Amino acid sequence: MPELPDIEYIVKKITPAVSNRIIKEVSVKQPVVIRMIIPGAVTEILPGKHIISVQRHGPFLLFRMDTLDLVIHFMLEGRISIQYDKKSMKSTCLSIILDNGIFMHFSDRRLMMKIYVTEKNSYDKIPGFDTQGIDIMSNDFTLEYFLKCMEKKSCQVRVFLLDQSVLSAIGNAYADEILYNAGINPRKKIDDLDKKDKNGLFKSIRDVMQWGICEVEKANQPVEIKVRDHMKVRGHAGKPCIACSTIIRKIAVYGFDSYYCPGCQPVPENYFIQWK
Numbered sequence: 677m678p679e680l681p682d683i684e685y686i687v688k689k690i691t692p693a694v695s696n697r698i699i700k701e702v703s704v705k706q707p708v709v710i711r712m713i714i715p716g717a718v719t720e721i722l723p724g725k726h727i728i729s730v731q732r733h734g735p736f737l738l739f740r741m742d743t744l745d746l747v748i749h750f751m752l753e754g755r756i757s758i759q760y761d762k763k764s765m766k767s768t769c770l771s772i773i774l775d776n777g778i779f780m781h782f783s784d785r786r787l788m789m790k791i792y793v794t795e796k797n798s799y800d801k802i803p804g805f806d807t808q809g810i811d812i813m814s815n816d817f818t819l820e821y822f823l824k825c826m827e828k829k830s831c832q833v834r835v836f837l838l839d840q841s842v843l844s845a846i847g848n849a850y851a852d853e854i855l856y857n858a859g860i861n862p863r864k865k866i867d868d869l870d871k872k873d874k875n876g877l878f879k880s881i882r883d884v885m886q887w888g889i890c891e892v893e894k895a896n897q898p899v900e901i902k903v904r905d906h907m908k909v910r911g912h913a914g915k916p917c918i919a920c921s922t923i924i925r926k927i928a929v930y931g932f933d934s935y936y937c938p939g940c941q942p943v944p945e946n947y948f949i950q951w952k
């Protein structure tokens with residue numbers, strides 16, 4: 677799924693092509709991904725609309741228009757691509773043609789992505805939108821606030837990082853990279869973290885996300901490509917850690933694959949680990 681750095685990149689990359697443009701035409705190949713929150717058909721409602729800006733809200737991509745908003749949740753495998761000709765992807769669900777001749781294709785081979793058409797500034801019918809926690813890239817996300825978020829929490833630290841109602845928004849790949857950067861085992865419980873761990877974790881969230889944003893931008897790939905080459909543990913099971921040469925492992929944490937280095941992120945001695 678596109679994570680925060682990927683969506684930041686999409687916003688930056690597509691803004692010059694799509695903002696201040698008028699939608700000419702819309703074609704739907706997979707109606708199952710479309711959620712109309714206002715009455716009418718997407719093919720009739722969107723043409724003629726003026727795209728004012730593109731923004732990220734947590735894991736959502738927002739096209740803000742003059743009278744309505746188009747909100748995208750990519751889920752696991754949703755993609756967006758920008759083309760100067762009709763060429764769509766095999767799994768294209770919805771295509772939008774703009775007045776500058778650009779084609780925006782939304783695709784998902786699993787048909788899990790969601791494309792919401794809603795009234796301007798009205799998001800209460802979009803699951804998970806209004807309940808996003810603090811944006812981890814905003815200035816309001818301070819150490820003090822972060823420490824407060826962890827109060828009275830006893831879950832595993834990786835589960836905590838993925839809770840978007842608290843922190844908006846960390847996905848599976850960057851959760852692994854953040855924990856690796858902080859040297860914290862993904863199964864460690866919040867109430868077992870000491871002050872140093874918590875301070876380090878806060879710093880890692882900001883540093884790793886900023887690093888991810890820079891790396892994705894540096895790769896300069898088309899927006900439909902998921903850039904993961906810079907990752908240090910995610911997807912590296914069986915390979916040696918670049919810092920300590922210990923072999924990176926893949927385990928399940930709360931049902932999700934998690935990658936970590938047993939050397940840099942030691943398992944607390946009193947923890948029982950079920951190896952996957």
Ligand SMILES: [Zn+2]
Nearest residue numbers: 917920937940
């Ligand atoms: Zn290591």
